[in-house]
Amino acid sequence: MDREILRERLIQLTRDLVLVESTDDRPEERTRCFHLVRNHLEEVAGLEIVMYESHGYESLVAMPAGVEKPDVLLCGHIDVVHHPEPDSYRSEIRDGKIYGPGAGDMKGQVAIMIELIRNLSRECNELSVGVAITSDEERGGEHGVKYLVEDVGLECGVAIIPDGGSLNDIIVEEKGIIHLRLIAEGVSAHAARPWLAENALERVTHAISKIREYFSQFSPGEVDPDDVDTHWFPTCTETMIGTPNDSPNRVPASASAVLDIRFVPPMTSRQILEEIQTLLGQGVSAEAIVIAEPTHLSPDPGFTQITEEVTGIKAQLVRSSGGSDGRFFCAQQIPVLLSRPYVGNLHGRDEWIDIDSMVSYFEICRSYILSKCLKT
Ligand SMILES: [Zn+2]
Known part of the structure; x- marks a missing residue:
């Protein structure tokens, strides 16, 4: 995969997603955001996309045809926090970063997930990897991941949630x-x-x-x-x-x-x-x-090792003050991998995600998924 092409695609897709005002009080915009995601996933051959809804909050689950419990599940959310100022939902590229509401939490990461699925399905059509995208994480996740895991019965070998930690900081415990x-x-x-x-x-x-x-x-x-x-x-x-x-x-x-x-x-x-x-x-x-309750995640040492190989920097297991949707998977004894590209000013209008680290994170996930799913 050409690094330059990947980089451009990630930038384009993230900026398209940031434009959509997918906040809690705009359900029609959240639906529009899902359409955008779907349009990109639908071109992946052999991928089955199912939409769910709970209390007005939609979720998207995409799996390879015939797979019910993927080895790896990429998990993200498209909802962003509300900004009352007009023209907040726009993006800008500066100093190697994409700035805009939701760029780092977590539309940039959703763009990475879409590209991962597209690329991996081309590389190998037997991969057992799925995606789940929800729309109520910012208000607690009850009608998103909790609903999918507890009511729909969504299962997986391991869940990757790029919504905490940093590129070399993998979360081991959450408050x-x-x-x-x-x-x-x-x-x-x-x-x-x-x-x-x-x-x-x-x-x-x-x-x-x-x-x-x-x-x-x-x-x-x-x-x-x-x-x-x-x-x-x-x-x-x-x-x-x-x-x-x-x-x-x-x-x-x-x-x-x-x-x-x-x-x-x-x-x-x-x-x-x-x-x-x-x-x-x-x-x-x-x-x-x-x-x-506080959650203890059990990050796979294989993921830590791949993170170090890709970035050339030592990875550390850290404890997080923030919470994430990871707790709902943990409650079902499903291991969770929680790290992400470099992000900043989360929930601000000038929230950002670092573009080089998006490419690195893509590479970490790609290597990990190949190591995980090709084993059998
Ligand atoms: Zn988030």
Whole structure:
């Protein structure tokens, strides 16, 4: 395969995908994005494409005809985060990188998957390799990978998910996640007579500070942004807060907030939720929106070795503060390989993916899949 042609194809395909505003609030754009992916996969001879849907979220599964459980499954998502600014969904090439929303999370990687399937099917038509592409990863994966694995019964020998780590950083462990909604009820009154009121907003902020105080005991103090090993501790941060109140001189009767909690073994979500219950205070209740236990992935040493051969740099197994769809495969005892090209500014308008590392990642996956699937 000519490296230059591959490079150009990956750039073109990624930029085409970035143009599509496939966000949570635009289901028709997500469908359009799937059409684009399908158009490219449909030209691969002998590939069977099936679309699934759960709660309005589509997923695409493509396998060689007659294969139900591929040796290797490439797994990605086409949904991207919403940007309110107009003309956000465009791309630009600068300093060897493709810039644009979703370029690194993970439309660039979806482009690599499409090219892998196209190339590998030409090289050898007996390969047992499939692709699964979902559209709800950014909101938890429940109607994407979780649905495919648990309800559809999707299986594979190993899942490759290029949605975490880095080119030479292969994820071995991921933190657990709790998205917790706090709801406070109080008593409204004119703000000039606060002694008559029970302020719901104050109740919710008080609960937040109690919970954050609890988590602060785990902080090691100094955190090196570049050293992933110093990130391995529980964290809690508020991501949303509000009240339906629209009057500056009224004490609100209700308020709510959302906390994003990340935790590490041996802690469990149950322990944390029990602890939080004791911290809420009067009139405040808590409801978990997303719960995921920490996951231990078991990366194949063969993948690590191929990564080192292709890049000429030592690969390391690292622990990740972020979560991924990998946890749903892990729950079914399916091994997961989680690394990816160089990416940055994830979820920003100037998100990027490094083009040379896309070609290297393509080469890593190609060699690995050939080593895996040609064995028998
Ligand atoms: Zn992602």
